[in-house]
Amino acid sequence: MSGPCRFRADSRPVWCDHGSVIARRTLDRAFWNLHARTWDDELARRERSDRIARLAPLLPSGGRVVDLGCGTGSYARDLAAAGFDVVGVDFAAAMLERARTDTEAEFVEADLDRELPFGDATFDGALCVYALQCVHDPHLFLAEAGRIVRPGGAFLAVVVAPGARPVRPRRARLGTYAFWLAKGAIARTNAVRRYTAAEARALLDAAGFAVVDERPATNGTELLARYEPNTAR
Numbered sequence: 001m002s003g004p005c006r007f008r009a010d011s012r013p014v015w016c017d018h019g020s021v022i023a024r025r026t027l028d029r030a031f032w033n034l035h036a037r038t039w040d041d042e043l044a045r046r047e048r049s050d051r052i053a054r055l056a057p058l059l060p061s062g063g064r065v066v067d068l069g070c071g072t073g074s075y076a077r078d079l080a081a082a083g084f085d086v087v088g089v090d091f092a093a094a095m096l097e098r099a100r101t102d103t104e105a106e107f108v109e110a111d112l113d114r115e116l117p118f119g120d121a122t123f124d125g126a127l128c129v130y131a132l133q134c135v136h137d138p139h140l141f142l143a144e145a146g147r148i149v150r151p152g153g154a155f156l157a158v159v160v161a162p163g164a165r166p167v168r169p170r171r172a173r174l175g176t177y178a179f180w181l182a183k184g185a186i187a188r189t190n191a192v193r194r195y196t197a198a199e200a201r202a203l204l205d206a207a208g209f210a211v212v213d214e215r216p217a218t219n220g221t222e223l224l225a226r227y228e229p230n231t232a233r
């Protein structure tokens, strides 16, 4: 993305004025709405429970947690079941429709490329699992994530690595293959951003998140951090 990139008073990034960005965003959202039906086929339950076990000790009991790019809400659901007060955020209505079943977690439709609809320091922790690659400006997004997490709060990110191949859908349904093709189309629009572990760590660091744990994840890297905006590193 070229040119200046700041939020305006109406909370839209200035580059929203560019038609290509609007078209790409529309394509992204359509893709994820389409993918809602098959996304659950791709979820790795074991990785999720291990990640939640690593995140939970960094949160106060019953603390407020926001899942940014929550998809069908698997993390939000498990965190809510563990007693946390969870809000999931996603811009794909079809994903959220699936997320809103059988859980105490709350879900909000919002765009991660805009100002998030929460006050400053609202949350004790945030997570962004396999969604940072969809965000157009990671610096703006992480600044927003930092704004809504209280100092000392926890942040869990899972990023997709350069060269990672999309996870092959497990079930051979016609729709699944359509989404598989759509995924390729999305990748060609450059809407998918990938980060090495070092790049992801530098991004988090620049936004005030001090990484306390880093490990390989399927197709990328998992980073666990504390929000420490006032600590010189």
Ligand SMILES: C[S@@+](CC[C@H](N)C(=O)[O-])C[C@H]1O[C@@H](n2cnc3c(N)ncnc32)[C@H](O)[C@@H]1O
Pocket (backbone or CB within 6 Å): 028, 032, 033, 043, 068, 069, 070, 071, 072, 073, 074, 075, 089, 090, 091, 092, 095, 110, 111, 112, 113, 128, 129, 130, 131, 134, 135
């Ligand atoms: C790869 S899925 C990950 C879903 C979930 N975190 C998980 O691990 O199951 C990426 C999610 O990010 C959402 N997403 C992509 N771009 C977004 C944006 N600009 N604003 C809000 N959500 C977005 C998609 O709709 C999708 O649900």
